Each structure stands twice: as structure tokens, then as C-alpha cells.
Amino acid sequence: MSKTNGKIRIGFYICHCGTNIAGTVDVQKVVDYASTLPNVVVSKHYKYMCSDPGQEMIQKDIKEQELNRVVVAACSPFLHERTFRNATSQAGLNQFYFQMVNTREQNAWVHLDPEASTDKAMDLVRSAISRVVFHKPLEQKTVPIKPDVLVVGGGIAGIHASLTLANAGKKVYLVERVPTIGGHMAMFDKTFPTLDCAACILTPKMSAVKNHPNITMWTYSEVEKVEGYVGNFKVKVKRKPRYIIDDLCVGCLDCIEACVYKEPRFHDEFNQGLSKRKPVYMPFPQATPQLVVIDPETCIWFKTGKCKQTCVESCERKAVDLNQQATYKEIEVGTIIVATGFKPFDASKVYYYGYGTYPNVYTALEVERLINASGPTSGEVIMRDGSTPKSIAIVHCVGSRDKNTNLWCSRVCCLYSLKLAHLLKEHTHADIYNFYIDIRTPGKLMDEFYTRMAEEGVKFIRGRVADIYPDTSDEEHRRLVVKAEDTLIREIIKVPVDMVVLSTGLVPRDDANDVRRLFNITCSTEGFFIERHPKLAPVNTFTDGIFLAGCCQGPKDIPDTVAQAGAAAAEALALIDLGYIELEPNTAFIVEEECSGCKSCVPLCPYSAISYNEEKKKANINEALCKGCGTCVASCPSGSIKQNLFEDEEIYSEIDGILNYNIYEEAVCC
Amino acid sequence: MIVELDAIRGVSLDTIYDSPEGKLIQTCIQCGTCSGSCPYGEYMEYPPRRIIKLLQHGLIEKAFDTDSMLKCVNCYACMMKCPREIHLTEVLLQLVKEQTVIKLPVVPAELQKALENNYRYGNPMGESGRKRANWVQTTTVPIRILSQNPEPVDVLWFVESYPAFHPRGQDTCRAIAKILNALGIDFAILGNEEKSAGECGLLSWESGLAEALVDYNMAIFSKYKFNRIITSDPHALDAFNFRYKMYGFKGSITHIVPFIMEHIDKLKPMIHKTLGYSVTYHDSCCLGRHNGYYEEPRALLKSIPGIKLIEMVHNRINTLCCGGGGGGMWLDTYFKSQNMERLSDRRIREAIDTGADVLAVACPYEIPRFEDALKVAGYDKKMVVKDIMELVSEAMEE
Ligand SMILES: Cc1cc2nc3c(=O)[nH]c(=O)nc-3n(C[C@H](O)[C@H](O)[C@H](O)COP(=O)(O)OP(=O)(O)OC[C@H]3O[C@@H](n4cnc5c(N)ncnc54)[C@H](O)[C@@H]3O)c2cc1C
Numbered sequence A: 001m002s003k004t005n006g007k008i009r010i011g012f013y014i015c016h017c018g019t020n021i022a023g024t025v026d027v028q029k030v031v032d033y034a035s036t037l038p039n040v041v042v043s044k045h046y047k048y049m050c051s052d053p054g055q056e057m058i059q060k061d062i063k064e065q066e067l068n069r070v071v072v073a074a075c076s077p078f079l080h081e082r083t084f085r086n087a088t089s090q091a092g093l094n095q096f097y098f099q100m101v102n103t104r105e106q107n108a109w110v111h112l113d114p115e116a117s118t119d120k121a122m123d124l125v126r127s128a129i130s131r132v133v134f135h136k137p138l139e140q141k142t143v144p145i146k147p148d149v150l151v152v153g154g155g156i157a158g159i160h161a162s163l164t165l166a167n168a169g170k171k172v173y174l175v176e177r178v179p180t181i182g183g184h185m186a187m188f189d190k191t192f193p194t195l196d197c198a199a200c201i202l203t204p205k206m207s208a209v210k211n212h213p214n215i216t217m218w219t220y221s222e223v224e225k226v227e228g229y230v231g232n233f234k235v236k237v238k239r240k241p242r243y244i245i246d247d248l249c250v251g252c253l254d255c256i257e258a259c260v261y262k263e264p265r266f267h268d269e270f271n272q273g274l275s276k277r278k279p280v281y282m283p284f285p286q287a288t289p290q291l292v293v294i295d296p297e298t299c300i301w302f303k304t305g306k307c308k309q310t311c312v313e314s315c316e317r318k319a320v321d322l323n324q325q326a327t328y329k330e331i332e333v334g335t336i337i338v339a340t341g342f343k344p345f346d347a348s349k350v351y352y353y354g355y356g357t358y359p360n361v362y363t364a365l366e367v368e369r370l371i372n373a374s375g376p377t378s379g380e381v382i383m384r385d386g387s388t389p390k391s392i393a394i395v396h397c398v399g400s401r402d403k404n405t406n407l408w409c410s411r412v413c414c415l416y417s418l419k420l421a422h423l424l425k426e427h428t429h430a431d432i433y434n435f436y437i438d439i440r441t442p443g444k445l446m447d448e449f450y451t452r453m454a455e456e457g458v459k460f461i462r463g464r465v466a467d468i469y470p471d472t473s474d475e476e477h478r479r480l481v482v483k484a485e486d487t488l489i490r491e492i493i494k495v496p497v498d499m500v501v502l503s504t505g506l507v508p509r510d511d512a513n514d515v516r517r518l519f520n521i522t523c524s525t526e527g528f529f530i531e532r533h534p535k536l537a538p539v540n541t542f543t544d545g546i547f548l549a550g551c552c553q554g555p556k557d558i559p560d561t562v563a564q565a566g567a568a569a570a571e572a573l574a575l576i577d578l579g580y581i582e583l584e585p586n587t588a589f590i591v592e593e594e595c596s597g598c599k600s601c602v603p604l605c606p607y608s609a610i611s612y613n614e615e616k617k618k619a620n621i622n623e624a625l626c627k628g629c630g631t632c633v634a635s636c637p638s639g640s641i642k643q644n645l646f647e648d649e650e651i652y653s654e655i656d657g658i659l660n661y662n663i664y665e666e667a668v669c670c
Numbered sequence B: 001m002i003v004e005l006d007a008i009r010g011v012s013l014d015t016i017y018d019s020p021e022g023k024l025i026q027t028c029i030q031c032g033t034c035s036g037s038c039p040y041g042e043y044m045e046y047p048p049r050r051i052i053k054l055l056q057h058g059l060i061e062k063a064f065d066t067d068s069m070l071k072c073v074n075c076y077a078c079m080m081k082c083p084r085e086i087h088l089t090e091v092l093l094q095l096v097k098e099q100t101v102i103k104l105p106v107v108p109a110e111l112q113k114a115l116e117n118n119y120r121y122g123n124p125m126g127e128s129g130r131k132r133a134n135w136v137q138t139t140t141v142p143i144r145i146l147s148q149n150p151e152p153v154d155v156l157w158f159v160e161s162y163p164a165f166h167p168r169g170q171d172t173c174r175a176i177a178k179i180l181n182a183l184g185i186d187f188a189i190l191g192n193e194e195k196s197a198g199e200c201g202l203l204s205w206e207s208g209l210a211e212a213l214v215d216y217n218m219a220i221f222s223k224y225k226f227n228r229i230i231t232s233d234p235h236a237l238d239a240f241n242f243r244y245k246m247y248g249f250k251g252s253i254t255h256i257v258p259f260i261m262e263h264i265d266k267l268k269p270m271i272h273k274t275l276g277y278s279v280t281y282h283d284s285c286c287l288g289r290h291n292g293y294y295e296e297p298r299a300l301l302k303s304i305p306g307i308k309l310i311e312m313v314h315n316r317i318n319t320l321c322c323g324g325g326g327g328g329m330w331l332d333t334y335f336k337s338q339n340m341e342r343l344s345d346r347r348i349r350e351a352i353d354t355g356a357d358v359l360a361v362a363c364p365y366e367i368p369r370f371e372d373a374l375k376v377a378g379y380d381k382k383m384v385v386k387d388i389m390e391l392v393s394e395a396m397e398e
């Protein structure tokens, strides 16, 4: 004969978590107390509840003591709710008859007084024991995962993630905002620490993306809208008009030659403004796709409505279309990888370094272009004033590690400063002075690289540059004096140089907040997107099905970017290959008989999960769309919306429990 | 980045480690920006970076055996550029300076005299306190003195010692009086009741003297009803804004330049004359670097027709100190004896390099300092030093 006899039989367990909990909370006292509470038939403590013996203990009690409710006081549900739910269900009990009490993060870790902490544990336990009585058996629903993936951002992160997924046979949509993929890496000459040529290793991957049958690459495009949830995202992409018909243009550049502007006159974005381009241009020789683009901001036709349109005439293939309009694509994907990268710190913000004031003060990215064979000076280091530098100061940490600008270390600047020291020396034979606070060269082969630069005769001065100003002893004031304390020889030094290179840090893109909102992910106050867990879930976000790769998550070098992109692709693949995900059954539902049809809830749902049935005059909630936020539940004037796991009696009994009101003495099993 | 005043009230070198500032000290990364920014860094055995390291290790005594901190002219350069936002000038260096001066075998005579004068006469130059308001008789516009007419007033103008006594300072005062009057401001001064705000003592070493002056001026303030205080001296601005607040001062204080800028729409129609000068403006450390008024003085200058503004190489946050702050005003002889370059001489070369006709300033110390430096450079025929208020007043002439 069953022991339950229709009665509630609760098993209660508290975990020591080594000394994490038991060091503060008197677990024996909690166990003794719990055993006096109504309906509790088992009350135990154990060193590690999450261990196999811990779980087996619960399962054994469920069977032998015929438990029909389980409460575990341990760490956070985030960490182990799933573990204990599984243990419960493997013993044959519906997993939602389980309730967890967080007595570590929200108790033992944050309190110093053991007595108060123990009292708090008892209050929380009483509350859970009181609530669990009303739990109902629920079924978890599954939803299928759509196999297609959206990758946002076509830097090295987005490129690598796309190729990994496409090679695994998945269909990928790669959306890139600017006219070409490649990101920052495409601008570099060589890459540290091995000094391999950036283009040589990047461009093959760029053309692989372009030619891959599984990749749809949309450049000059932006994601406008994202709806849905993991497995089932609906995405709207805007394709900005290039004024060039993709399928017809072969990249012959005739139109550029023919443009009414005989000379290039406008800021060339790719070359950091060190050269000029025409309104119709190809961003750089290996741009992918090999399509020109017409920039309406500078094209005279768009500005004045008047132009001979020599570009249109010149194109034999009739590829120039000045009437082109934006088009919109709607796609359905199951997972999304956000790889929107970074922006270099605006060097003019450190006013006393003179960027923008003195022409021979350069940013590192500008120098990358200057030494690049396909750059504005074909790889010759010719400064804005036409001369070649004989002495160069490279200033580390510009905009980094500084409370006045950004607190973080940008991780790559020390290394790229070493790289630039080498390349500048190679190109100019100049004397090079690297001014640094600390040289940070972690990672494989990185410190070896530092040693090599020292051997090459680069001078290292330990001191943050305090001031940069023109040298008045030099007739033309062309030279710049770099002033700092050489903290190691303890002297204030003034080094006159021809050129200053500012190693600017990596900062989030200006629109990080918009992107965050668009994809419903989170970003830190400084604007880098936040991973779900800094150690154990580095590419996941708090939104299921959306992953991060590359510098949008924080500054990092190319090897780490690529590793992260691979990891993000693997996470997406894991979901796709499983094919479905289980949903938490905490969805809201409408008790139809009670719904008055007032429609108050319909517009409130942030996930558009509520529709109104005109025939029945009742509201209806789509379970698959509901995220369980509870907004509608609280809003319904007739109280006819309920939510699984949060039904009124569950919540009220939880409150009663914590306030030590009349706990249900003899509840009857439902 | 002005400190939480409560956090450092009453903090001394012994108790600093228990204060929030103590925690900040521990975050110093020894980058040397402070020493490199310091106009006298190369003359200090313990420039700011080393001072902080001594503090970190509890070895600050070592610094008292040298005169390093006596050479700090309170220019705020180190503090404003420090990547850890350590309150070097506001807090630490002053505490060290106080001990340095106490332990000096001999206090430089010029400085000793200025301190004594301040104590005795309420002004560093040793003028009779009864003559403080004499300049008022040389103006053509009415100026109300509160002791004679104690009715409530909107704006209390704290004149300060240099403007009140120095002939060139008085020129600025007359200009200010004229402008305030033209703008219809309801203003008054304290007259002979006023004593030096005590910034030189506050920001240098003599906390005893400083406190006496603070108590005195606060007591005078409490006698009268006014809405706000204005002053043309950025050092007084600093004293009231920062130090006096630690002693409970609650009033609002504005420098004359931002104050006039509040009334610029009313002022503009009164500016009749075109001044065909090319002007370079020197950012005072206290007004610019410490209180953030970089653009207001420039905007005021640009509102005068005909003025062409040329920047010196070092401007705004990167300005070069004139050397008058932190007691430097009375240490020129001492610094010279140490073979140290006078900072006003260094600064004037940059001013001269601009080729401007006028060096515009907004601090009363700077007029005599730069006029002298111009003479030394033999350039006093080609360039004149003017307070911005003098230029505005000139442009208001019919
Ligand atoms: C001067 C300098 C030198 C460097 N040198 C080296 C080196 O030698 N070796 C090394 O390992 N690392 C180096 N790095 C670091 C390297 O640049 C990064 O690790 C790498 O570029 C990161 O790639 P990413 O794809 O994350 O970002 P990015 O290169 O920034 O690419 C992001 C892409 O996303 C696009 N995008 C942005 N927002 C959107 C949006 N909302 N919608 C669609 N598309 C969007 C952008 O247009 C861009 O194409 C250097 C960095 C700098 C600043």
C-alpha cells in the first residue's frame, strides 16, 4: 500500500558546497528545522548535492520514501536547477515537482554573520517547502531549430564563422555594412607575431566566402529587424543601393575612369583619409565582392541632380543604375552570430598628443596603410609633409588604461606597436623609440617577438608620454618633441622625432547600443557585448541562439578572434544538429471561460505572443512565442491569465512561507 | 574629477591610507605622466611619480629631506593627465608640501614675508588693509561697498588682493566695474573688510594661516545677504570652490569670465569698437585645467570684432603654468638660486612665437609676471599683456 495515501511527501536536502555554504550556514540546524515543517518526510544535508552520490540519495529517497516533492537548498538555479530536475525525473517523478533554494550566492556568500545567515536559510527553505506543495506536473515542449545561420559583420571573425558553418553544410547569410568584407584585418600590411602578410592570408578566405555555394553574402547591407526566438528568428535585411547592378558589374573600373571628377577628391575611408577617392570607387584592389560603389554623399548627381553621368555612359555592360533603390530581404534563421568588431580609439581625445593638430602625428591604423604596398603611398613611408622620417616615436596605450578615456588594456596595441616598430624600421631605417607603461606580450610566440624587436635595436622607454609639441629649435618646426619621464633611469626626457605614431586602443563601435537592442543581447557600460559566462560560456549571450565572435565582445588579436569565431560556429552547429530545443514550460495561458475579451493584454506583450480571436471574443497566447515574462498575467483585469510555475497559489504560498504565515498543514496531493 | 570633499576632509599623511584617496594611491601604475607633465619635474629629486611610490610604501619621510615639493607650483598638470585620476595636486602634493616647508632649514625669505603679510594685513604684499578699497575712488562708475550700505545684493564681487592693490590689477578692476555697471548687474564689494582668500596658504603649506583667513572671510560673508560671489582671481575661485567648501562654505562662486558669458547677449550690442589685435590667450591653470573653463574666455575674446585669436603651442589642458601658483609668486628668487628657469619666461617664448600683439589673460598674477617676462625677453615693445576684461572694456568705448 502506498505510503503517500494522497498525501504530499517532501524530501528536503541542503548542500554544504564544501565550506561555501556550510562555512556560514549551520546546515544541521536547517535540516532539523526543515524536518519539523509540514509534509516534510526526509530532511538531510550532504557535502556535495550535485555529485553523483548526492543525486543518487535523492533518487533513492524518491523511490523508498515515496517522495512526491523535492526541495534542494544549494547554489543558484542558473548552475544546477537542471541537474536536480534531471535527478528528479530519472527517479520517475515529474521534474517540475522540484524546487530549488539559492542559499549560496544569495546567502552564504553575501553574509558574514552565521546566525543571521542560518535564519535566512531557514526562511527561504520554509518558503520553498510551502510553495512546492502546489507544483503541478508539466511537460516541456520542444521547438525545431531552423538550420540556416545569420552572421553579422564580415571581418575576420564573421568570415571564419561563416566558412566553418558553410563547410559543415549549413546555409549562411553574411551581412556586412560596408561595401566589402575583410574588416580591419584587410587594412594591415603584416600581422604579428609571425609577420605574415595580412592580405596573403586573408584574401583567400574572402574569396572562399564569395564563392561558397552555402554562403549568401550581402555587403553594403544592414540588419533592420529581428523577431522570434532561438531556432526561429525572422530577420529583415536592408540592402543599400550601390547604384551598380551586382550581376552585371565585372569590376572593370571603367566608370571610375570616366567619372566627371577627373581627380579623386574625397576622403578615402579604407586608407583612413590618407588618399582621395572619386564618388564612384572600389574600396581596395582585393575588395570582395569586386563591385564598385557610388557614394551618394559625394556624387554630384545625388547632390545637385545635375551631372553628365559619364559613369553610366562608360559602362558597356549597363551596370550603373543611378535610380537603384534599397531592397529588403526577409530570411528565417535558427541561430545568429554577431561579429561586428571594434573601432579604433579617437586619438584626438587625448588632446595633448596633438593628433589633428600636428600633421606628422599619425594613428597606428594610418601607419598600417602607409606601409602597405597597396596603400596611399604604395608602401613608402612618406609623411603628410612629403618627407620620410629618420626618427619615430611610437606611443603605447593611447586611450587605454586611462580613467579619463577607457580603463581597459586593449591587448593588441603593445604587439602591433612592436610590429610597426619593425616594419617602420625596415621601410625607413629610422631610429625608433617605443614609449610604454608596461609591455604586455602574452600568448604563443609573442614574447619571443618582443625579444626579436629588442635585438633589432628598437629603443624602449618606460614612461607614458606626457606631452608632444613642435620643436622650436628646428627652423621649420617640423620635428616634434616627445616628453616623458624615463621612469627607469629617473630622468625627464625630451626626444625630438620626425614622426609620432599613436597606438590607439580598441573601443566598441558607436552603434553598439543599437545593435544590442536589435539582437536583444547585453553590453557592458563601455559597450562591448557581454558573454553569458566569462569563463564557461565565452561565445554565448544571454539570449539563446545568439552568439558572439571577435572584438565586439572585447579587444583581442586575430588568433583569438578566429578561435572565438570557430567556437561560435560550433555552438550554432550544436543547436542545429540537435535539431530542437526544449522550452521552459513557464508560459502564460488564458483561462478562456474567465477572459472578458477586453484586449488589454494584447498590445502589452513584448514578444507579440497574444492574438485576439474575433469569433470567440477571447485573447489567445501562442505558447511558442511566449517568453514567460508575466507582463500580461499582471495586467489582466479579470485575472484570467495564468502562468505555469507562477500560478497564484504557488506565489502566495511562497510569500506566506517566507512571512511564516499559516503553512498548509495537511495538503492533499493533486 | 574634483574629489569628494567629505572623503578627504581632515585627512593627513598618517590617516590617508584609511581614506578613499589612500586606495587610489595604491592604483598608481608608475607611468610617469605626472613627472613628465610637471613644469619643474626635471628639477625635483622626487617628482610626483616618486612621491606616490614613497606614499605607497610608507616611506614618504624621505621626500621631506629634499625641497622637491616646494617646487610644485600647483599647476594641476600632473593631476589632470594622471591615468588613474589620483588627486595629486588637490590632496597629496599639498600634504607633502606642508611637511616639506615645516622641515625646511630656512623658509625662503620672500615667501616668509608674503605669509607674514597675509597674516598681519590680509594681503601678501603688506599693504595696509585700510587702503584696500582705495581703487574705488579712481573709477567713474558707482561701486557699492557693503559695510557702508549693507542692503541685500545680488552679486558679491570678491576683489582679492592683487586686483585691489597692484596698479595693473586695478586696471582690471576698473574694467570689471564698468562692464558690470553697463550690464545693470546689482553688485557690491566688501571693501576694506575683505581679506585675501588665502589660496596661497591653502594650496601650499600654511594650513594654520589658511584657516584663520577662511574663518575670517566666512564670518564676513555671513554678515551680508547676497546670491552669489564672483571674482576675477582664479585662485580665489579655487579656494572658495574647493577648500572653503571643506570648511562648510555653501555659497556659489563664479569666475568673472563665465559670469560675463552668461550675459553675452546683452553685452554684444554694447561692443562698438573694432580692436584690430591679434591675440593669444594664456589658460590659467586654476581657471582652465582645474575648473574646466577653456572655451568661455576664447568665446568672450571672439565676441570682440577685429580680434584674431592665435593659439600658443600649449593650450587648454596642456597649458604651461606661469609659475605663480602654490606660492610660486614668492619663490622666484629661490628658484633662481636653484638655477631653475622662471616659468613665465618659458611661457612668454611661446606667446612671442605666435607673433600676437596682445597676450590675453584671466588671472591677476599673470599680468605682472608676463609683463616682467616680456621685458626680460626684450619684447615688451611688441607685445602687451591684458586682462580679457580690459579688452572687453576697451571694445565698449564709443
Ligand atoms: C592598428 C591595429 C593593428 C593590428 N594588428 C594586428 C596584428 O598584426 N595581428 C593580430 O592578430 N591582430 C591585430 N590587430 C587586432 C585585429 O584588428 C583584430 O583582432 C581583428 O580585426 C578583429 O576582427 P573582427 O572581425 O572581430 O572585427 P573587425 O575587423 O572590426 O570587423 C568587423 C566587421 O563588421 C562590420 N560591421 C560592424 N557593425 C556592423 C553592423 N551593425 N552590421 C553589419 N556589419 C557590421 C564592419 O564593417 C567590419 O567589416 C590590430 C588592430 C589594430 C587597431
Ligand code: SF4
Binding pocket: A258, A259, A260, A261, A279, A280, A294, A299, A300, A301, A307, A308, A309, A310, A311, A312, A322
Ligand atoms: S553620376 Fe557623375 S559624379 Fe556620380 S559617379 Fe557618375 S559620373 Fe561620377
Ligand code: SF4
Binding pocket: A587, A588, A604, A605, A606, A607, A608, A609, A610, A621, A625, A626, A627, A628, A629, A630, A631, A632, A633
Ligand atoms: S507572458 Fe504574456 S506578455 Fe510575456 S511573453 Fe508571454 S504572452 Fe507575452
Ligand code: SF4
Binding pocket: B027, B028, B029, B030, B031, B032, B033, B034, B035, B048, B049, B052, B078, B081, B082, B083, B084, B085, B086, B088
Ligand atoms: S600619472 Fe598617476 S598613475 Fe602615472 S605615475 Fe603619476 S600618479 Fe602614478
Ligand code: SF4
Binding pocket: B034, B037, B038, B039, B040, B041, B048, B071, B072, B073, B074, B075, B076, B077, B078, B079, B088, B089, B093
Ligand atoms: S601640480 Fe604642477 S607643479 Fe605641482 S607637481 Fe603637479 S605638475 Fe608639478
